[in-house]
Amino acid sequence: MSNSSVGRRRLIPRWRVKSSSLSRRFRVPGTKRSLLRFEGRYNPKTLQRELILRDKKPLFWLIGLFALAFIPIAIGQQLVFSIFGSICFFAAVNVFWTLIIGTAGLQSFASLATVGVGAYAATYLSITYGISWPVMLVIGTAFGGLMGLIISIPARRLDGLYYALLTIGISEFCRNYITQSDALGGQFNGALFGADRIVPEEAMQTTTGQTIAYLTSFVVLLISLAIFRVVSGGRIGILLRTAQSSKEDESFASAIGIDFQRARLLVFLIASAALGFVGAFYATNQGGASLSLFSLDQMLLLLAMIVIGGLGKAEGAVVGTVIVVFLNQWFTSWGPWRIVLVGILMLASVLYTRNGLFGLRQQLIEIRERRKALSRATRTTRYGAFLPEQGPEIPDKGVIAEREFERAIRDQLRDWITPEIIEEHRLSPMGQHSDHLERILNYFRKQPISNKYVVYCEESYKAYRVVALSGIPGVPPRSVDDKTYSNLDEAYHAVFLRRINDLKSQH
Amino acid sequence: MAQVSVTGYTDKPSVVEGETVSFYVTADNATEAQVDIVRLIHGDENPEGPGFIEEVVSSDFSGVKQVKKQFVDLGNAIRVPDSSGKLALTDSLTIATYVYATTPEKGRQVLLGKFSLHETAGYALGIDHAGRLAFWIADGSDTDEIVSQVPMAHHTWYFVAASFDAKSGKAVLHQEAIVNPYNGRLGRVAPFDHLSSVEQSLKLKIKSATTDFMWAAAGNSATVRGAFKDLLFNGKIDRSYVWNRALSLAEIKSQCGQSPIADGLVAGWDTTIGYGENGIDDIVVDVSANQLNGIGVQRPIRAMTGYNWSGKHDDWRVAPQEYGGISFHEDSVVDCQWDVTFSWTIPEGLKSAAYAARIRIGEAEDHIPFFVRAAKPKARILYLFPTSSYLAYANEMIVHHVPVAQAIGSHPAVLTKTEADYFQDPKYGRSTYDHYTDGEGVCYTSWLRPILNMRPKWRSSAIGTTWQFPRDLSATAWLEHQGYDFEVATDHDLMRDGLDLLKNYSVILTGSHPEYWNEFGLNVMEEYISTGGRLMYMGGNGFYWVISYRDGEPEIMEVRKGEAGMRAWQAEPGEYYHATSAERGGIWRNRGRAPQKLTGVGFTTQGFDACHPYFRMPDSYHKSVSWIFDGVEGEKFGDHGLALGGAAGLETERYDLLLGTPPHTKLLGSSTNWSDNYPGVHEDIMFHHPGLLGTQNPAVRADMTYFTAGNNGAVFSTGSIAWTSSLPSFGYENDVSRITKNILDAFSKPGELPGGAWTEDEKSWR
């Protein structure tokens, strides 16, 4: 270790604080939230006051959504509009699917089918009864909810893999039903078009029309994210996640006063209705529905999106969608290889990440921690029992100096432990001892309280035990063994022997 | 099975026949208890002594009593009674104050406000979960807040303020630090920039809380428990103001260090008002027209330095305007304020002694002690239980807080179940040997709470022997066994009745460790001895710390440990002067009143690894005092005892002419050559140097002395706490017992003392 200096400089300067001026904090109207939550702090190295953005997520969301909204408009090409439209559509679907899998904890694969039901119902009724697009959206929502209600019934009994298979079966049933049904375009292989559109077909030829159509898709994504936020971040969502992360699941949830089954079904119904709405929107955007909404390959593509992005998080659903849709629709010239690439990405996510892209950060932190521990264990250069990297992490530097003293004194005391010393203590645990024993005892007696041995009196002059203090108010002493001693001298010596053992094993 | 436990306290330490003593009892998981009044005869369970002895007092009182769980509303606050609702502000308002937070990071804390958690209503200026200044309003269902930009630094004075304009919903929060070279933990070289002014709109309208306006706490309530204080604050608060309009930021800034703007002022508390000749009370004076005076809850500490402490004066008596600080602690309790569980009227003719209500619920048992003094003193002997010193040690827990406690004790601590349990939830407050949760030393202790270590069988965990009250029972058991006619009284009786109490008796015996004395008590004792009284100082480290009680409130004792002495803590600079007596706290020696001046000896060492025998010193063979050793064989005595096997040890005293031992004092015996676990005391040390421990320091010893005073007065001092614990050895028949008996027999007879004729120099040696 020729050069042990450590330290990191910051390349982007932090926000300068002018403390003498009034800081006006703005809130999103009608809420108690600020868009970006800047927090003031004193830099621990300099005591300089600085503003830091503790939670950078809102910033990334803002930038990401801004890019999503304006890149296609800026480019203004039909292909780009189409790709980004798909991104918005699939992202909206994935956000609700995430709600179903992540928040409600139901392994349903019928999400896309629910979208399909919404789309077909809205299209059919629009064609048959000339219903306009706003009513279509309502109808789609209703049918989505209905579909959710139906597929929720078996969820009361089935779980996991069996439920997943059942929902795939339901999707397949819907697809078959449509191919058999003339009213739903069975004779055109399920293509049912002619529904009312938000942007009329002829306007879709103009850039303005395409822009408006795209923006409606974007708005639908925004609505989806808002619903996700309300449901997942609300009381039910938080409680469901708490329940799922605890071992006792349902019993824990019911203990905190929430009917687990009802809560997850409610979330499932909300998500299903919303998927129906997305389906109806698809119909008003495309002018109808097609069978791909029920196809297994499309569904697997959706699965790839949320696996790559990371399950359970809205940002995972959106970013996963962006990657997969982009690969799939931009690199069409690659043919089937692009699907292979998606497969490889998905496989890599499963194999090398704990939870997709958005689990990577935590994973990196843990890898860094492991490397730190490894480095600590292998390095021999020590500055007061610590490594240079540890210095900045210890707020009270006095601890470092004291630790160095203690380390040196322990080395000395260890050399003095002999059978004679131990026998000297056994014969007389109290009173004046030889110099070496006195010094060993004083070292023991001055140790910090946490984990310090004391004698516990079970019955005066009859039964004593050895316990260790917690040092934490409210935490009782820990018993170290179940041996009892009939007098204090024996108990004192038992404490001494334990301390000698600890001293020998500690460096 | 839920654990059953029971404990309690009485309304006063000492009663006399015809008087009623009330018991305040709490029981966990039980509704009935068997209660008997017992006379406490002996406590120490050491098998070398008589063991625990009590005697049930047969009275109609014994029987099953109803008990219930009672709660403690811990923590300091200042409550502002406001019957006309002047502070029930629901419109615009401004609050300004000066604050010195000691634990800003501990979680939400209220500084000033009328805020209730169970109603989610009101307004308050406080500190949020992240240690930032915050202002909260609540509308009955929801809370909104504005917080400062940076966390508050601990042990630093700030001027802080919040204003709220109800019409526009706009709130302004302002903080600026007031740092001078003296008033906080850090000086100005630490480059903190504490200034922060924030403006933000709040969403809600204020709904008034029904709880009181309080400093340092919010109101809360829970089923079963009822109302209690919550969001308690640790630290100091100085002068504080409330306006019923929103002051502008410019107006707020102009208020720092100034008297308040009158326009809209609802309350202006000047915490520097009220200092008088005998200190300051618990009333915080509002100088506004509304006169909304506040009342301290659980005795917040006053006579503390304020935001503007200049460091020039260390005494509030000289510069009261710099002593506006009031200190608050979340774990302070001076009165549990429980409901009376039962009372007992002392029957006529009941023997004067230590008694207790013995409460049993199955296996659970507690003794709640009290003392019965004589209505018409008849005995010639008085045993004075040192109740002030019991209070000082009440619920002492240093083993759990002080890392070096086992080094002081020089052996591993020995924990009892009661202590281990109590430490889980120290809800009855702490002793003057402990610190509040924020690290400040505990300066108030009180009788009006369960005192778990003032129990007949208690053993100190740090010391491993009995301590205080249970040890003192070895003395009264000895008196009883020897057939002496004696009566008992307490420090509290002495402080109330003065010489009227003592003059009834020929001889006063002290407790084993009468360490804490107020000036009046010392004056009375000095007067008693110099007018012919006889004192048997039966202990060690006595007459040591300055204490005071406020007139009319004998239950609550104040101690400010100063810059010297064997001390668990030290008052902060400038805070050495008592709030309840206007005296300088610390050890009496440093106020010109070393214990040697009263008793011939004074504190010299402490250690807890062994107790030792005394050896007779040459003076003891002089005929003026040799009668004290009648019946004692050999030169060595006190080589036995229930406290570590010797009569000399634990905390001991030294004869010292330089400290005021009367020059004619005889050194009867001495015990030396102790271990290094007995260090010399702090107040003797000028230059600190190697060799100050027992094996190398001649001051580490115990001296037994005797001197006569005017009018046949006399003082005998044992010089050691352990002495009392040696009285019961060998069935009360031993050399310590014999010496004590010789003295007591002589002292309890009126008239001239033995040996008075032997006044001349030795002419020729044998």
Ligand SMILES: [Fe+2]
């Ligand atoms: Fe003491």
